[in-house]
Amino acid sequence: MSNNDKPSFTDISTIGEFGLISQLTDNKVSVQPSTIKSIGDDAAIIRNEQECTVVCTDMLVEGIHFDLMYTPLKHLGYKAVVVNLSDIYAMNAEPKQITVSVAISSKYSVEAMQELYDGIYTACKFYNVDLVGGDTTSSPRGMVISVTAVGQANQQDIVYRNGAKKGDIICVTGDLGAAYLGLQILEREKQIFLEHPGVQPELEPSQYLIERQLKPEAQRGAIAYFRKEQIIPTSMIDISDGLASEIMHICSKSGVGAFIEESKVPIHPDSEKTAIDFKLDPITCALHGGEDFELLFTIDEKDLNKIRYMPEVFIIGEIVDAADGIKLHTSGGNIHEITAQGWNHFRQ
Amino acid sequence: MSNNDKPSFTDISTIGEFGLISQLTDNKVSVQPSTIKSIGDDAAIIRNEQECTVVCTDMLVEGIHFDLMYTPLKHLGYKAVVVNLSDIYAMNAEPKQITVSVAISSKYSVEAMQELYDGIYTACKFYNVDLVGGDTTSSPRGMVISVTAVGQANQQDIVYRNGAKKGDIICVTGDLGAAYLGLQILEREKQIFLEHPGVQPELEPSQYLIERQLKPEAQRGAIAYFRKEQIIPTSMIDISDGLASEIMHICSKSGVGAFIEESKVPIHPDSEKTAIDFKLDPITCALHGGEDFELLFTIDEKDLNKIRYMPEVFIIGEIVDAADGIKLHTSGGNIHEITAQGWNHFRQ
Numbered sequence: 112m113s114n115n116d117k118p119s120f121t122d123i124s125t126i127g128e129f130g131l132i133s134q135l136t137d138n139k140v141s142v143q144p145s146t147i148k149s150i151g152d153d154a155a156i157i158r159n160e161q162e163c164t165v166v167c168t169d170m171l172v173e174g175i176h177f178d179l180m181y182t183p184l185k186h187l188g189y190k191a192v193v194v195n196l197s198d199i200y201a202m203n204a205e206p207k208q209i210t211v212s213v214a215i216s217s218k219y220s221v222e223a224m225q226e227l228y229d230g231i232y233t234a235c236k237f238y239n240v241d242l243v244g245g246d247t248t249s250s251p252r253g254m255v256i257s258v259t260a261v262g263q264a265n266q267q268d269i270v271y272r273n274g275a276k277k278g279d280i281i282c283v284t285g286d287l288g289a290a291y292l293g294l295q296i297l298e299r300e301k302q303i304f305l306e307h308p309g310v311q312p313e314l315e316p317s318q319y320l321i322e323r324q325l326k327p328e329a330q331r332g333a334i335a336y337f338r339k340e341q342i343i344p345t346s347m348i349d350i351s352d353g354l355a356s357e358i359m360h361i362c363s364k365s366g367v368g369a370f371i372e373e374s375k376v377p378i379h380p381d382s383e384k385t386a387i388d389f390k391l392d393p394i395t396c397a398l399h400g401g402e403d404f405e406l407l408f409t410i411d412e413k414d415l416n417k418i419r420y421m422p423e424v425f426i427i428g429e430i431v432d433a434a435d436g437i438k439l440h441t442s443g444g445n446i447h448e449i450t451a452q453g454w455n456h457f458r459q
Numbered sequence: 460m461s462n463n464d465k466p467s468f469t470d471i472s473t474i475g476e477f478g479l480i481s482q483l484t485d486n487k488v489s490v491q492p493s494t495i496k497s498i499g500d501d502a503a504i505i506r507n508e509q510e511c512t513v514v515c516t517d518m519l520v521e522g523i524h525f526d527l528m529y530t531p532l533k534h535l536g537y538k539a540v541v542v543n544l545s546d547i548y549a550m551n552a553e554p555k556q557i558t559v560s561v562a563i564s565s566k567y568s569v570e571a572m573q574e575l576y577d578g579i580y581t582a583c584k585f586y587n588v589d590l591v592g593g594d595t596t597s598s599p600r601g602m603v604i605s606v607t608a609v610g611q612a613n614q615q616d617i618v619y620r621n622g623a624k625k626g627d628i629i630c631v632t633g634d635l636g637a638a639y640l641g642l643q644i645l646e647r648e649k650q651i652f653l654e655h656p657g658v659q660p661e662l663e664p665s666q667y668l669i670e671r672q673l674k675p676e677a678q679r680g681a682i683a684y685f686r687k688e689q690i691i692p693t694s695m696i697d698i699s700d701g702l703a704s705e706i707m708h709i710c711s712k713s714g715v716g717a718f719i720e721e722s723k724v725p726i727h728p729d730s731e732k733t734a735i736d737f738k739l740d741p742i743t744c745a746l747h748g749g750e751d752f753e754l755l756f757t758i759d760e761k762d763l764n765k766i767r768y769m770p771e772v773f774i775i776g777e778i779v780d781a782a783d784g785i786k787l788h789t790s791g792g793n794i795h796e797i798t799a800q801g802w803n804h805f806r807q
Contacts (some may be wrong), residue, residue: 154513154515156550210516
């Protein structure tokens with residue numbers, strides 16, 4: 112590409128904070144009837160009718176949660192929204208609005224921010240939520256994105272982590288470990304690129320895993336199915352830190368134990384193959400990998416028939432007495448205690 | 460102080476993210492009846508009755524919005540909450556809950572985080588709001604704090620920026636420019652300290668200004684007064700970027716102009732004196748300083764009698780036709796156009 116063909120980049124200082132906000136948010140139309148006032152005042156206003164408000168928030172930090180060497184800004188914006196919507200769905204609630212705050216260093220252009228917001232708005236459109244507020248500021252170094260999601264639910268429909276009871280069936284909505292393995296591939300290709308800048312990364316055969324890492328989806332389909340079939344899970348959590356960590360949250364909040372059948376834990380064939388390539392045990396990736404954003408939930412035995420025709424659901428175990436602990440029944444016939452080794456940014 | 464007297468600091472890695480969250484948030488009791496579920500699940504749950512939800516968010520970045528050389532962590536936590544509550548009050552709404560996300564580098568100890576959260580909880584207690592959720596993560600460098608505040612209001616009580624009309628009276632709830640001058644003093648003493656580390660800073664005579672900068676308050680009293688006296692301002696905004704910038708927001712959103720009487724703009728005697736010491740014009744500090752977190756609001760002429768006994772209110776001007784522009788009538792009898800020069804982190 113000759114110099115003349117280079118796309119031009121606009122320094123944010125030329126348009127200022129208000130100019131940037133206006134460029135990123137002007138002419139956007141709210142889709143949620145509950146959005147009374149969106150961006151453009153001191154705060155956003157949401158009409159509630161009889162419903163409860165559900166609120167969660169998440170912060171993504173460059174160099175900790177994402178690496179811009181292999182994360183396109185549009186994907187980053189999309190993922191920042193999805194990880195929050197996933198938490199709202201995990202309460203059996205419907206996300207309606209989000210706010211987005213972004214801190215960026217001077218190395219980012221107006222066009223880069225536009226890319227990021229394209230991803231944010233793509234997620235908003237797909238999940239039918241409104242971007243109603245936020246903050247755009249500078250940072251001395253790197254990028255930080257903080258998203259808050261606001262949802263609604265009838266109080267009696269809300270599902271917490273603490274309602275699982277002995278005999279309940281443990282389910283997940285999709286395969287596990289793929290996002291973690293996608294990250295391993297991206298990190299490997301990054302190292303190869305850093306050492307041999309001429310080499311093109313080989314990502315094609317790992318498309319599924321990389322997409323699970325870079326463009327995760329939240330499980331709106333599961334929530335819609337529960338509503339349609341009038342199922343209320345006894346407990347639910349989204350899998351952001353890995354199955355092991357999440358089942359432990361449910362068990363500790365509910366005061367119960369659990370057993371998980373290793374052979375029932377859904378693992379995609381690509382995950383299986385790639386785990387072995389990386390000399391990793393596929394079940395370890397599923398238990399501790401995280402970032403799959405599937406839902407882990409428990410249902411009363413009597414609802415078993417109702418989830419039989421759920422498009423994507425895997426029954427992986429059963430809730431037992433707390434005294435029986437949290438155990439993995441391996442395919443080889445052994446029983447292991449499950450311990451949490453999920454993402455923990457503060458541990459070395 | 461001998462080495463033995465040094466307070467001990469605990470590395471966050473020794474207790475991990477979950478340990479830190481539990482240390483910071485355990486045993487806290489919600490005060491708002493609307494808080495159904497606080498920290499400890501995928502999201503918080505808020506009961507709404509008939510009211511609207513009001514949401515705003517703000518991000519504070521180390522090295523941009525605060526300097527830990529002269530900002531005690533407890534004050535920082537307090538201020539991070541207050542600046543968001545201020546936005547909720549600016550809608551004539553009552554803040555009820557907050558979420559707080561913090562990214563910190565490894566240089567921060569558990570004790571430092573405890574200090575920060577002490578300030579956050581002190582603000583929560585004073586303003587009667589619940590901390591219901593958040594995120595604690597690491598950052599490669601520095602600290603970022605993102606707070607989202609959630610409030611409630613009857614839809615008919617909400618005051619936007621866009622309701623000001625010709626003839627309305629322009630009011631502020633307190634003196635302006637002090638927070639900016641407090642910052643100038645802190646920056647000056649920091650420079651002196653950096654050049655002459657032995658010299659103790661002289662902050663005593665500037666206590667009022669420094670407190671306005673480090674420990675601002677949100678104007679809950681004004682909102683309570685409006686409710687009691689059944690006043691609904693025609694427009695309102697909180698002064699975070701300076702009077703000039705905020706009156707311009709009201710005028711542009713409302714499609715009106717304004718004139719401000721220089722002699723009526725409240726400026727504290729300490730601000731007056733310090734501005735002159737710094738060779739600054741006191742009115743310039745009031746117009747463009749920012750961070751005072753007073754409320755700027757307009758009322759219909761007929762409500763003039765109702766605000767006569769408001770404990771802290773200053774009538775500073777009047778709304779006029781858009782064609783008449785946004786003007787400052789100076790004490791010397793001149794008329795100047797008001798332009799925005801408030802905080803703008805992206806402009807050099």
